[in-house]
Amino acid sequence: MTGKITGQFELMATDMSPKNAALLTVGVALLTHFIFNRYEPILFAIISFLLVLVPLCLSLPFQNSYGVSSSIGLSFTIYHATLLASIAVYRLSPFHPLARYPGPVLNKLSSWWLLRIGLSGKRHVFIQDTHRRYNSDVVRIGPNELSIVDPDAVIPVLGPNGLPKGPAWDGHVRHSPIRPVISWRNVLTHSKSRRGWMRAFSTTAVKEYEPILIDRVSQLVELIKSHEGRTANLSQLFRLFTYDFMEDMAFGGGTEVMRDGDTHGMVAFLRQAVEAMAIAEAVPWLSYYIPSTFHRFYMTSLLRAQERVQKGSANKDAFYYLNNEGGMAQEPHPVLVAVEGPLIIIAGSDTTSSTLSNILWCIIAHPEVYRKLQAEVDRFYPPGESALNSTYHADMKYLDAVVNEVLRLYPTMPSNGQRASQDQGIHANSIYIPPHTSVRIHIWTMWRDPRNFYPLTESFWPERWLIAQDPSLFDGKFVHNSESFNPFSYGPASCAGRNLATKELRMVVCHLLQQVDLTFAEGYDPTEWEEKLRDPFTLQTGPLPVNVTPRIKT
Numbered sequence: 001m002t003g004k005i006t007g008q009f010e011l012m013a014t015d016m017s018p019k020n021a022a023l024l025t026v027g028v029a030l031l032t033h034f035i036f037n038r039y040e041p042i043l044f045a046i047i048s049f050l051l052v053l054v055p056l057c058l059s060l061p062f063q064n065s066y067g068v069s070s071s072i073g074l075s076f077t078i079y080h081a082t083l084l085a086s087i088a089v090y091r092l093s094p095f096h097p098l099a100r101y102p103g104p105v106l107n108k109l110s111s112w113w114l115l116r117i118g119l120s121g122k123r124h125v126f127i128q129d130t131h132r133r134y135n136s137d138v139v140r141i142g143p144n145e146l147s148i149v150d151p152d153a154v155i156p157v158l159g160p161n162g163l164p165k166g167p168a169w170d171g172h173v174r175h176s177p178i179r180p181v182i183s184w185r186n187v188l189t190h191s192k193s194r195r196g197w198m199r200a201f202s203t204t205a206v207k208e209y210e211p212i213l214i215d216r217v218s219q220l221v222e223l224i225k226s227h228e229g230r231t232a233n234l235s236q237l238f239r240l241f242t243y244d245f246m247e248d249m250a251f252g253g254g255t256e257v258m259r260d261g262d263t264h265g266m267v268a269f270l271r272q273a274v275e276a277m278a279i280a281e282a283v284p285w286l287s288y289y290i291p292s293t294f295h296r297f298y299m300t301s302l303l304r305a306q307e308r309v310q311k312g313s314a315n316k317d318a319f320y321y322l323n324n325e326g327g328m329a330q331e332p333h334p335v336l337v338a339v340e341g342p343l344i345i346i347a348g349s350d351t352t353s354s355t356l357s358n359i360l361w362c363i364i365a366h367p368e369v370y371r372k373l374q375a376e377v378d379r380f381y382p383p384g385e386s387a388l389n390s391t392y393h394a395d396m397k398y399l400d401a402v403v404n405e406v407l408r409l410y411p412t413m414p415s416n417g418q419r420a421s422q423d424q425g426i427h428a429n430s431i432y433i434p435p436h437t438s439v440r441i442h443i444w445t446m447w448r449d450p451r452n453f454y455p456l457t458e459s460f461w462p463e464r465w466l467i468a469q470d471p472s473l474f475d476g477k478f479v480h481n482s483e484s485f486n487p488f489s490y491g492p493a494s495c496a497g498r499n500l501a502t503k504e505l506r507m508v509v510c511h512l513l514q515q516v517d518l519t520f521a522e523g524y525d526p527t528e529w530e531e532k533l534r535d536p537f538t539l540q541t542g543p544l545p546v547n548v549t550p551r552i553k554t
């Protein structure tokens with residue numbers, strides 16, 4: 001049958017003039033655009049067929065008038081030029097489903113532009129500038145991607161009946177059929193694979209991790225104290241701390257990077273991997289073809305988790321729950337469990353370390369806040385009382401205000417996790433999201449918007465959280481849209497580790513402020529901080545050099 005069609009095509013081809021051959025090539029290229037647009041194929045065989053074999057066949061009619069190589073050159077040029085032009089015209093045309101939304105032309109044309117911005121580390125600032133430039137709550141940041149900063153869109157997009165995860169999550173796992181919970185795009189599979197995480201970060205489980213946390217926080221503060229008389233880079237020390245704690249909490253122990261340094265380069269590897277996540281965030285299909293540092297990291301972490309699952313652990317670590325070693329419910333398949341390894345390493349260490357760095361930078365840059373917070377610590381934990389004891393942490397209102405204010409200005413995922421509509425469009429408040437559109441609720445911009453937080457919108461002002469609870473504390477215009485504020489996200493895919501993360505942040509800050517005084521190291525320019533923040537996926541911080549003075553001599 002195929003031979004018969006090819007034979008007929010050859011017969012037609014021998015009669016065709018160069019003009020008709022060119023028209024045929026243009027027509028087939030337009031059809032190819034339709035196929036790409038409708039089905040978004042990524043398989044190598046289909047891509048090669050559409051981009052190589054089809055134009056090769058289309059060179060046959062040209063061979064009546066030209067030599068073989070000129071005909072191939074001609075058909076490839078006409079075919080690919082038409083394909084690219086057709087894609088560009090369609091993406092900029094009023095017929096594109098996202099045509100009504102403003103955005104930079106280059107972003108509308110291609111997702112490569114967002115990739116360039118992602119690799120520069122400044123995606124968060126670019127998206128914020130784009131909203132401001134077009135003075136719009138919705139902007140188009142990619143050919144098929146919207147950024148939204150309307151607080152009323154949070155529930156329709158992220159809430160229980162909201163949108164599933166977007167295609168970026170396919171890219172993170174190289175389109176693998178087996179994924180960690182955060183990457184499942186199918187809502188049912190996602191909710192099923194979340195069960196283990198709910199066990200692993202339940203109140204009971206988090207209580208069980210507390211003794212390990214206490215040991216590691218104590219070790220961290222001793223390490224920081226040991227820097228008396230020399231500069232301590234707090235960002236790096238927090239990375240070492242969260243890595244060691246994550247290893248203990250997730251895998252029952254294994255590293256001593258606080259003690260020995262990052263001698264095996266695992267902490268550096270993790271940072272490089274997160275930086276490389278910018279690729280899949282912008283151009284998910286690219287990861288299918290080109291593995292990045294992130295994918296090497298992914299495989300290494302998966303093997304680490306597999307080793308833990310096979311060996312078991314003497315402690316009730318997170319894998320004890322994920323792997324259901326207590327046997328409380330039907331056991332998941334070991335492969336499905338090990339795949340959570342890369343996620344637990346990143347979510348369990350990178351998020352808390354950058355948040356701690358942001359907290360410390362903010363309070364050192366604002367000495368009046370530092371003093372007030374330290375006074376609160378001293379009130380709850382006077383000399384002789386261990387601030388590692390978490391009994392009062394939740395009652396510390398100013399500490400809570402500081403943490404919230406830091407997460408408002410420096411959210412751990414500034415561009416949030418991507419979601420996408422499926423075959424049906426949805427209305428997110430007044431915003432229509434057409435089918436097959438990727439969406440981000442851009443919290444970096446939303447929480448730096450005077451319509452949501454006022455006054456001192458872009459300044460660090462923890463007092464706003466106290467005023468929100470007691471308006472009599474402030475005279476004047478005050479806006480506090482706490483409903484839009486969900487630093488651990490919202491809905492069925494919100495942060496599973498929130499309880500642990502909160503406990504960890506509070507314990508480190510309390511114990512550290514009880515034990516030491518910190519100031520910026522000589523020569524450090526605090527204005528560098530925001531310049532050095534990067535948003536490849538989770539917020540990455542620059543160095544935080546400080547002087548350390550122990551308050552309580554040991």
Ligand code: HEM
Pocket residue numbers: 181182183194197343344347348349351352355412413416417418487488489492493494495496497498500501
């Ligand atoms: C300051 C610390 C942290 C912040 C601000 C944070 C924030 C977030 C956010 C915003 C999401 C949602 C991503 C999305 O919408 O696609 C998320 C998801 C998640 N986080 Fe966290 N996180 C933190 C720490 C942790 C820790 C310590 C763990 C546990 C090891 C953890 C485990 C998870 C998991 C498993 C998910 C995926 C949930 C799902 O898809 O169902 N996180 N986190």
